[in-house]
Amino acid sequence: MNTVSRVLNGKLKGSYPAVVRKAERVRQIANKHGYRANAAARAMVTRRTRQVGVLVPNTPGNRFTHPLAYETILGINEGLQRAGYVMVMARLDDVRGDLAKQSRVFEEHVLDGMIVLDSMPREVERRLEELIPDVVWCDSNVWRDHGCVRRDELHAGLLAGQAVVDAGYKHICMVTYPAEHRDHFSTQQRFSGVRQAVAAAGLKVEIMTEPRTGHEEERAAAAEKLTPNTAIITNSIYQALALRSAAEERGLIPGRDFGLACCDDMHQLDRLWPGLARATFARYDMGLAAANMMTRSLDHRTPHEMSQLLPCVWHDGQTLQPPTNPSIPTV
């Protein structure tokens, strides 16, 4: 039993021929009988499940929040798998409210650690650190010296602001979220970046809110701002898409009739909207980074390493390069 366990876990030292031969035979027999270890038995004695959770943002009223998170999740999944961990998914509903009572993820000891995506209410933050031995904050409002992974959102804002200025636009608007959704750290940071870059050119940034579907006045008001001298900077690609739709309904095309730039990115945009000028961002790699931070800490039983700030690069696009319209002054 001892020997078998040691062989299968690769903990057999020594290289005497007899030893090597025996190890070989153990593996052969295990293979022949299709032996697969029992994770539960191992977990019981080692007191480690080798399972890591991912806490996904979703609000009670809104069951499908932030679809872009999936890209990060897949990155986390690859990172965890490579290190021999299993990924368990948990939604916000699992931690708070009555549902938490039914959720085995928190009610029982199932996880060695948890990677939290997006910003969470403070109550959740506290509850989590109570229940889970090891937490990594990814793309979250929580930012400390260790154990956090985040995109450099200020840089994203700076890039967008600079691009719009460089393209020669004089009237610059930034689309922000309705008040109830403004709690993610990126909102402020991007805005600061944009304002900083625009101010350096002696210009100002006007704030506008995303026009809602079905609210014709809002859509009309937004469309009125769209002139060849104006560039709109959006926080998310979703806002960019929504704005494009509102404009299109009035026969306006971004890049031709007004400028459009975006502080965010998504994986398939090269195919879906190659022309959108934007700050690129590889969410998949952010997921990988978070997973690696978690597994290194678990494997070596050490505290987390330094937090990581992930860079972004500007992607030029024709939504900021009005091709033939002479009314747009160039620098």
Add this chain to the structure above:
Amino acid sequence: MNTVSRVLNGKLKGSYPAVVRKAERVRQIANKHGYRANAAARAMVTRRTRQVGVLVPNTPGNRFTHPLAYETILGINEGLQRAGYVMVMARLDDVRGDLAKQSRVFEEHVLDGMIVLDSMPREVERRLEELIPDVVWCDSNVWRDHGCVRRDELHAGLLAGQAVVDAGYKHICMVTYPAEHRDHFSTQQRFSGVRQAVAAAGLKVEIMTEPRTGHEEERAAAAEKLTPNTAIITNSIYQALALRSAAEERGLIPGRDFGLACCDDMHQLDRLWPGLARATFARYDMGLAAANMMTRSLDHRTPHEMSQLLPCVWHDGQTLQPPTNPSIPTV
């Protein structure tokens, strides 16, 4: 030990005051000491992990395939959680190739069952049924009397075809996938539906492939087809978005300069592109249905129930309602 276990698992029968009082006390003490069950110990003796996997489509070359799957995954997650199961995520890499050797999801006994998303290579299908005691096929090429959940894709095609015909278009194109991606069952079924509806109006369907980014000839060729008499029907919303971008680069707007309809849907479209005419589809509910099918079978230790075919409804949109262009004949 016996009594405590029974109380906490709600298996204590009898309602004598003494019994009820004792049960109360056990729960109190457990609560006070923050007792949380050990999932591993339970799993070892019951031989059930109460964990269900979701196998997510991703191809080795392409680490981020089919982002819309996330909507289904969240539905599955809610369904599993409500029934007291934990959701584990596994990518295709986990089952095949060398990576499988590292993947604990299959190497050890971790799952009671697996929900497979999307179509999988046949080798994977076989391997899965070998390794996992209980499999549900969701949105997959595998279709049997029991244990499958799928959208009625023929119906989606019929709806799209009918809508285009009703709008009065005489020249109808359908965008299909490049040959290497045509293996999902929906591709054929949607096409059959479209053709059937269009043929009933005495018209024909022309096939075209999605113009690729960076291939200017392809984009130009696609754009040439875009005339007020022509309606394009796309398989996926991604194709619709890509086509819209290619058109926009040439100053063309769907609904004004050509017709556009889509056989698929995505959750946020109401916000992102309200005007797109499409066959609606609630992926989240498909996930819920798959999860329920799985947990009912696991809980009652019975075979799967009958497979489910999920309906869709047509969503009218202005991409099929050319507002003022007189060159489009009306019915």
Add this chain to the structure above:
DNA sequence: CTGAAAGCGCTTACAG
């Protein structure tokens, strides 16, 4: 290096 033994924290017959 290796074998025999203890023990991880539960559930489940079993006898009372």
Add this chain to the structure above:
DNA sequence: CTGAAAGCGCTTACAG
């Protein structure tokens, strides 16, 4: 209903 006991399948000191 309840208590004492066995046992799920592993890993880990321990003695040889």
